[in-house]
Amino acid sequence: MFRAKSFKKWTSLFMTLFMILSFLTPFDVKAAEKTVDIQILATSDTHGRFMPYDYAQNVEDKSGSLTQVYTAVKELRKANPNTILVDAGDSIQDNSANIFLKDDIHPMIEAMNEMGYDTWTYGNHEFNYGVPTLEKVSSQFKGVPLCGNVYKNDGTRLAKPYTIVEKAGVKVGIIGMVSPNITRWDAENLKGYKVTNPVDETKKAVAELKDKVDVMIAVLHMSEGSEYSEPGSGAKEIAEACPELTAIVAAHEHKAVPGTKYNGVLLVENLNKAQSLAAINIKLTEENGKYKVANKETDVTSKLLYVKDSKTKAINYEADKDLSASLQPYNKKAIDDANVVIGELKGGNLVPDDEVKGIPTSQIQETAMINLINEVQLYYSKADVSAAAAFDTRANMKAGPIKKCDTSLIYKYDNTLYLLEVTGKQLKDYMEWSAKYYNTYKPGDLTVSFNPDIRGYNYDMFSGVKYEIDISKEPGERIVNLRKMDNTPIKDTDVLKLAVNNYRANSHLTAKTGNEIYKDGNLPKVLDKDMVNGAAVRDLIGQYIKEVKGGVITPELNNNWKIVGNNWDAAKRAEAVKLINDGKIELPVSADGRTPNVAPITEAQVEEAKVTKKADIISFNDYHGIVEENGKDIGIAKFVGAIKAYKKENPNTVVVSAGDMYQGTAISNLNYGAPINDMVKLLEVPVSAVGNHEFDWGTDRIAKWAKDAGFDFLASNIYDKATGKPVEWAKPYKIIDVNGLKIGFIGLATPETAFKTKPTNVENLEFKKPEEAAKEWTAKLKSGELPEGKADVVIALTHLGSEQDSKTKEITGEAADLAKADTGLDAIISGHTHMTVAGTVNNIPIVQGYKQGRGYGKLQIAYNTKTNKASIVPSYVDLSKDVKTLPVDADAKAIVDKYVKASAPLLNEVIATTDKDLTHDKSGASILGEWTCEVMAKASGSQIAITNGGGLRTSIKKGNITVGDLYQVMPFDNTLVTMDLKGSDLKANIEHGIDNKEVGWVQISGVMVKYDMNKPEGNRIVEMKL
Structure with missing residues (x-):
């Protein structure tokens, strides 16, 4: 097809170096209009995440932190200097944030100051330590604290209801309110203070602001919808009552809301733990010397930027180095605190060694670990019954000193404590749902096995009651002999208080849609939630060990439950256990690898294993x-x-x-x-x-x-x-x-x-x-x-x-x-x-x-x-x-160290910069592909350049470009070849590259091609010109 009359070769390194010259292509600048784009960047519910570290678990955690958010903020500020940075509260609680309350400055506040926050709305957890402590911490903040619906005894507000920030001649009014339910969660700390309806207070603020500003937003520590049926506790109520607002930053629920509208008012909400950053863009147009939002539907947009990609798990934003350096002393203090010994476990491990390798003891029998968790939940909730799961098959606490961070060994997540009211029937239905975790025992089985469709963290074990689980019966009929600890049978009509974590309460027990446990819609009643000032259960375990148990705990069994119905032959069972433990029989896992031991080992398998x-x-x-x-x-x-x-x-x-x-x-x-x-x-x-x-x-x-x-x-x-x-x-x-x-x-x-x-x-x-x-x-x-x-x-x-x-x-x-x-x-x-x-x-x-x-x-x-x-x-x-x-x-x-060190001088050399991402996807035409072809043409003196999309292996991110970056883009040391082609040859070549699944889309420069994907492969080009 091709007639090569002459050709020249160019090394790829020369080509890549030459490529840099074309990065400096000038861009046309659009004539300025009489508009201003104001960018509102917002965080909320950061909960002590000043550094990418989980101090409760004593491990690095790059899923979110203010240092990482600051990297995103810097990028967005550079793109639009007319930026306002706000926070919607719950900043100084959790992740060991309490250990800094007496310091000259709290690390969360130091971080917020260095990041340049304009406002900080108080969240409900800001009140956990009492108002004097909040006022002390708040005085360290260089921006404006907001909280317009909490009043002191003298009738003055605890903080301002609003402030005005001016950017590029545009005056932005920012209103701040907190959920009225703080009186439910922190009643003792709020004695002598009056908490009013945020809707009423926002109306007042709007009335005072409307003639002073060009645009108004509200930064609220309130969930999207109301809580406990409390009037004025939902952010959307404020949107309905105050259409003058352009946007609302909501908080408290820890859920991602990239942007939704109520009554024409945009509402966003962030994930918790600084995992996301909300970005709102408000376009204002000047009319008669005053700025206004011309069209709320099109001129107000929003998005959430995520620190970590939830699908790929890639970290989108690394920690800002300068801010990290400033916060390093606090980081060290928190890590040291995590390693402080708070007690001792005497008398053995909380979970005994697994009898069968691959079948976690914690999920087939009563253990002191689950008993301790339930004991803690019962103590702090004053419940009758408690339920808890073994989140990890390896979860255990071993005999010896207990460090503060060791509670995460048995309680991995930062769940909070809920108290529910249930009937005897509701409790049994819940227990039956949990017992579905076991596969039904069949004659010939020699091990207990788990349902492959159920995760271990969804299997709860109970304290405060006695019961057996008959795994020879079908799901729904397995809980037998359910009774109180004094052996009194539990009747369907009995009323009990149940302690569970927030995940189980919200996702399963009280879920109004898709509830697998209570399909009739008769749900347990929520009596209290986020108990003990919203402390994580794992923190309560540490507090219980230290304060209630005097620093010493022992493995304790209640003998209140067991598995029955597995009537296997003891000798054959022992033989099976040995073969499994010797690695001659392997326990199957679920297809996704997330649930172990998903089928029983049988007598037949034991006989087969011998040969x-x-x-x-x-x-x-x-x-x-x-x-x-x-x-x-x-x-x-x-x-x-x-x-x-x-x-x-x-x-x-x-x-x-x-x-x-x-x-x-x-x-x-x-x-x-x-x-x-x-x-x-x-x-x-x-x-x-x-x-x-x-x-x-x-x-x-x-x-x-x-x-x-x-x-x-x-x-x-x-x-x-x-x-x-x-x-x-x-x-x-x-x-x-x-x-x-x-x-x-x-x-x-x-x-x-x-x-x-x-x-x-x-x-x-x-x-x-x-x-x-x-x-x-x-x-x-x-x-x-x-x-x-x-x-x-x-x-x-x-x-x-x-x-x-x-x-x-x-x-x-x-x-x-x-x-x-x-x-x-x-x-x-x-x-x-x-x-x-x-x-x-x-x-x-x-x-x-x-x-x-x-x-x-x-x-x-x-x-x-x-x-x-x-x-x-x-x-x-x-x-x-x-x-x-x-x-x-x-x-x-x-x-790795040897070759990285030897190669560093060349690979780390910065040879250019780019002010935009040079993106590439081999499944279509790309910026990087076109640029590469332009360079190829320029380097070889050709009119047209072509390369396959699969030959470019990655994109180049905005910023410095190193020799190493170029090697990643073009790693295969290919050379340039020039040739003379007829138009028909060129067309055939490009046809071959359109939607090519093997080598990637053809990348071209120097020729304009129009094609129709509805036409047959090889005949899609309808027009081609230089």
């Missing part, structure tokens, strides 16, 4: 040179740490690679894959498939990698054209003995390699059909004709692509085609397409471990020596979701 050999195959693919941890890329140190941890628990494990290991990052590329090869050696990888990018530096490099790290590349379908024989630098197969189980691996490369690497590197190679090679070598491995003898199981270790539909789970692609062929393979390991795959095609398991070490594929092999048949279970393990808690391997970290 079964097991092995696990961990496979990673398309690692692409990832050295350092960065977002979802966990890096060498944690990747090795995670796999070593698995191998320690599962000794019969082999780790293999499905290719494309080395090429892809600056540190790896600069060192020709050496850091990755060092990693491969640490992981004791015996074999690897050959990926297309293994050829990027020539075949000599492939042989050197294998020799240096002591493994074999496998490729049964790559032949030398000159000799007609398989290549010498790779073997067609390898048999690995795993505890007596012989596993044969056959290597297969994708035929796409011929055109998915530098052509000159593979011009002397032939890539034969994978199906033919697989059939040939499977037959040899299973016949026993090879020197190593017969393989029990044969697995194709490939760099063949595959995809899996997220809904139907259907697998397609090269690996699926291989499975459909009659090859005799037992399983297939895939790669190349950077997908998560775990399933079967034609009863043959296929796995692919996504990309860049973010996870791995796993084949769990169970080979029956009696029948000579193998059962192979495919799965995918996502490491990226646990990136924070993954173990760091010391030897692997040394590898």
Whole structure:
């Protein structure tokens, strides 16, 4: 198709450096209009999160903090200097904020001052410590405190009802009110003070302000709707009563409201713990010398900016370094406080060791841990009955000194305490709902198992009553012999006080819609919520240990409940327990990996285990040179740490690679894959498939990698054209003995390699059909004709692509085609397409471990020596979701440190800046793609430039651009080629790139193309011109 009359090559490094020159493209500036955009930035319910740290748990927590919010504020202020920063309260309570109340300045206030807050509306928790303390802390604030509906004895307000802030000639009135329910929560602290209706007070403020300002907003510590049916306790009531307001910043409910309207008034609300920042834009137009909002529908907009992406878990905003430095002394004080010893646990751990490995004791029998939690809840709520869950299967407190932060070991979350009124029937219905957690016991079962659709944190255990759970009965009929602690039976009509946490109360017990427990709509009554000034239950546990128990606790059992109906044979049960604990029987987990032990171990499984050999195959693919941890890329140190941890628990494990290991990052590329090869050696990888990018530096490099790290590349379908024989630098197969189980691996490369690497590197190679090679070598491995003898199981270790539909789970692609062929393979390991795959095609398991070490594929092999048949279970393990808690391997970290240090001088060099994000998505045309093509054209002196979207691997963020950034965008050291093309050739090339799912959308410059996606592929272009 192409007629190359002449061409020149340019190195990619030169191209990337040249590219920087075009970042400075000037932009047209629009003529100024008589409008002003006022930006309102708002936080609320920050609850002591001045730094990205959870002091109760004594761990870093980057989900939200003022230091991170400040990074976002700085960016938004730079974009629009006409910015007002406000807070809607609940700032100085929780996360150890109380330890700073007597300091000269509270860290939350210091942070707010440095960030330049204009106003701070008091929240209900500001009153927890008494008004004198609030006034002391408030006096430290450099902005204006607001609270227009709380009056002192002398009739003066505790704080101003409003203030006026002027920006760019626009006067903004800001009104602040607090929920009237503070008298319910802090009655003692508010004796002598009068709390009035916020609606009435806001009306007064509006009347006073309306002739003094151009626009009015309200910053309220009030939920969107009313609470306890208290008049004036909902923010939307104020919107209905005061249409003069342009916007309302609500708070208190800790829910994300990016923007909704009541009576034409925009309302936003933030998440708690500084997890989000609300941004409201108000466009004002000058008319007759006065600014006004011309159209409330179109000129007032809003959004929420999230510190952490809830889906990808990526951190959108890191902590501001200067503010972090200012707050470091407070951070140290809080961490030191978290490690203060508050008591001692004597007489043993709160939870005994698990009898069966993988079945948490805390969820199958009464434990002192749950009893302690319930004891605390009963004490502070004065309830009759208490319910609590084991949030984590590993939750426990061990004998010895108890630090303040140790309460988070048994109570992970910051739930608050609720008190409900229930009837005997409502209590039993709740208990039956909870008991659905267990699978129904069947004859032959030897273990208790859990419902895969129910999470462990939704299984509650009860104190204050006695009961049994008969798991031989169906759900809904399991709670038997329910009685009070004095053995008095509980009748349906009895009335009891029940203590639970806020999550259980709101999400299940009192939910008005979708209530699974009380489908008839007859709900328990809320008597009190957020008890003890809204203290977290885990903090109450510490307080109870220190103040009530005198600093000493012991494991205490009430003998008030147990599981019955599991009438298994004791001897067979003991045999099952031993096989499980020895790793010869594995307990199944739910498909999403979140619920353990989802099916019972049976007598039949015990008999089968006696004649079964097991092995696990961990496979990673398309690692692409990832050295350092960065977002979802966990890096060498944690990747090795995670796999070593698995191998320690599962000794019969082999780790293999499905290719494309080395090429892809600056540190790896600069060192020709050496850091990755060092990693491969640490992981004791015996074999690897050959990926297309293994050829990027020539075949000599492939042989050197294998020799240096002591493994074999496998490729049964790559032949030398000159000799007609398989290549010498790779073997067609390898048999690995795993505890007596012989596993044969056959290597297969994708035929796409011929055109998915530098052509000159593979011009002397032939890539034969994978199906033919697989059939040939499977037959040899299973016949026993090879020197190593017969393989029990044969697995194709490939760099063949595959995809899996997220809904139907259907697998397609090269690996699926291989499975459909009659090859005799037992399983297939895939790669190349950077997908998560775990399933079967034609009863043959296929796995692919996504990309860049973010996870791995796993084949769990169970080979029956009696029948000579193998059962192979495919799965995918996502490491990226646990990136924070993954173990760091010391030897692997040394590898990272070595190469990072050696590469830093070049990679950290800032060579340019950009004032906008250069975004890229290979599924469409992009800013970065067009810019790259413009540079290619300019560098080569061409009219038109074209590249595939998949060749650009990431976007470039606004700010400084380093050499390392450019390597991430273009990691493959490709070169530029120029050629003369006819118009028909150009059209065909661009047609091929429109909506190309394999290599990404074509990126172009120098030509304007119009296309119609409704037309057939290859005939979509309707117009093309220079």
